[in-house]
Amino acid sequence: MIKISGIYHKIISKENLYQAAYMAAKARRYTDSVAEFNFHLEEEIEMLQMELKEKNYNHGQYRVFTVYDPKERKIAAAPFRDRVVHHAAHDVIEPLIDKTFVYHSFACRKNKGTHKAIDWAQKFLKLNAFCFHGDIKKYFFSIDRAILKDILRKRIEDQDLLWLLDKIIGSATYAGEQKGLPIGNLTSQFFANLYLNELDYFVKFDLGVKFYIRYMDDFIVFENDKEKLVKFKEKIRDFLKIKLMLELHEGKSQVYNTKSGIKFLGFRIFENHKRLATNNVRRFKKRLKKFGYLLDRRQIKERQIRDSVRCWVAHSSYANTNGLRLNIFNDLMGRDKYFGGLLKDVLCN
Numbered sequence: 168m169i170k171i172s173g174i175y176h177k178i179i180s181k182e183n184l185y186q187a188a189y190m191a192a193k194a195r196r197y198t199d200s201v202a203e204f205n206f207h208l209e210e211e212i213e214m215l216q217m218e219l220k221e222k223n224y225n226h227g228q229y230r231v232f233t234v235y236d237p238k239e240r241k242i243a244a245a246p247f248r249d250r251v252v253h254h255a256a257h258d259v260i261e262p263l264i265d266k267t268f269v270y271h272s273f274a275c276r277k278n279k280g281t282h283k284a285i286d287w288a289q290k291f292l293k294l295n296a297f298c299f300h301g302d303i304k305k306y307f308f309s310i311d312r313a314i315l316k317d318i319l320r321k322r323i324e325d326q327d328l329l330w331l332l333d334k335i336i337g338s339a340t341y342a343g344e345q346k347g348l349p350i351g352n353l354t355s356q357f358f359a360n361l362y363l364n365e366l367d368y369f370v371k372f373d374l375g376v377k378f379y380i381r382y383m384d385d386f387i388v389f390e391n392d393k394e395k396l397v398k399f400k401e402k403i404r405d406f407l408k409i410k411l412m413l414e415l416h417e418g419k420s421q422v423y424n425t426k427s428g429i430k431f432l433g434f435r436i437f438e439n440h441k442r443l444a445t446n447n448v449r450r451f452k453k454r455l456k457k458f459g460y461l462l463d464r465r466q467i468k469e470r471q472i473r474d475s476v477r478c479w480v481a482h483s484s485y486a487n488t489n490g491l492r493l494n495i496f497n498d499l500m501g502r503d504k505y506f507g508g509l510l511k512d513v514l515c516n
Contacts, residue, residue: 243349
């Protein structure tokens with residue numbers, strides 16, 4: 168494997184930092200921190216470049232908050248200037264390292280994504296009678312930083328770049344000093360994907376698995392031989408524990424028959440059709456109730472509600488959900504005609 172070297176100057180170039188500031192500001196353009204940074208854009212970029220060049224850059228403190236969709240998660244939001252640095256580093260190194268990822272890894276990669284992962288899962292399901300569906304316990308909070316740094320050093324020999332990546336990796340602490348990445352960072356998603364690329368290589372090349380798919384910490388091994396899958400599960404559990412210091416979520420990691428379909432990325436997938444998973448629908452209905460509550464109190468804008476619902480419709484439309492969406496609309500109209508009318512064209516088209 169050819170190691171990456173001599174690219175730190177590209178990361179800290181003004182051109183790249185300006186582009187990173189633009190990308191980091193997307194969808195946050197009107198927040199106070201972004202507006203303040205952009206008002207002094209030239210000075211801010213000049214200062215960042217100097218700090219990175221002289222290696223006296225220090226990461227700011229995170230704003231930590233909790234979300235409950237679908238389960239409780241702590242999100243760590245970095246200061247905007249640090250998000251600019253995250254983008255600057257990520258956008259240069261990601262294309263170089265992505266080339267080494269296995270084909271059937273679908274999270275946070277260009278020209279991949281959930282729908283392609285679902286399509287391949289359906290193809291593999293048609294060819295195999297059984298699957299081992301694995302899930303990793305508290306994945307982001309369990310990533311061992313020392314192991315992550317070793318993985319990066321296998322691929323990168325640019326010492327200046329490694330200094331910066333170490334700064335980012337060490338910028339927040341979870342479960343003690345040695346474990347965890349902050350959910351919410353662009354770089355955390357990339358690091359998390361890279362970390363489990365070690366698992367991908369083990370499954371594909373050491374175990375010789377032909378039908379395998381992964382979306383971040385959610386992965387499936389397909390086989391016609393159930394006993395072989397049981398052995399694969401044991402070997403994967405040992406590899407994760409010994410090499411990556413990770414644990415399988417035993418309650419969610421099971422070997423089962425694919426005839427009853429597989430639940431993957433919010434869908435129940437069968438040989439010839441896909442259904443939206445029940446808990447996905449339940450969460451969406453709960454979200455609509457919350458939107459109605461916030462709208463009555465003028466704590467949310469109609470545009471924000473429509474944008475959120477439009478995203479859900481775009482995702483859910485990957486299965487046959489016309490009847491489901493019509494039922495949701497009719498239920499809304501029965502409870503609140505104004506709120507239902509607001510979403511008619513979004514839900515019913």
